[in-house]
Amino acid sequence: GAVVSQHPSRVICKSGTSVKIECRSLDFQATTMFWYRQFPKQSLMLMATSNEGSKATYEQGVEKDKFLINHASLTLSTLTVTSAHPEDSSFYICSAGGGVAFSYEQYFGPGTRLTVT
């Protein structure tokens, strides 16, 4: 399968600061990338879908001004958590879809553990 990386793998930040998480598809071009968050012992909840060169589509209840998503190239998407608060602490996972109009095959990154103190 394709390889997706995330950086950093773990980050601790103070309340009120912003944190950027990078998601890279290493060996294929991803026209679509997805951002999920996962609470302990919970499933993955889709936050937003981003297509290269266009604005991200956010799921209901996700604040787009708080979770800024940029998909500037076919191999890189970033998620910035702005003015982070302790309730934003979670496991954030990205996935990348293949370069077709619809692909049910998503390749997931290893995740980023965010802790806001």
Added chain:
Amino acid sequence: QKEVEQDPGPLSVPEGAIVSLNCTYSNSAFQYFMWYRQYSRKGPELLMYTYSSGNKEDGRFTAQVDKSSKYISLFIRDSQPSDSATYLCAMSALSNTGKLIFGQGTTLQVKP
């Protein structure tokens, strides 16, 4: 009611046992069905996918989809301790968004 229901377990079985993992769903528009394996603190790894109804086999893994009952299953034969992980079902409607809806995940422990 959640769109996808999955018993979180945990499920504990002895090595060599046959494991049955299941999900039910409510949205009849779902056409693509996937099973992911997730180890602790790692991202999910795609195990199998099935389009529409039917069975699919890959080594020790068999995926079944019964659209009439809105029920999908993953069977693991000759389970190994290395199969210990959380198994997530995921589904997608026939669309061009690629949006996946995940079950809660079932935690499996295979004891040596």
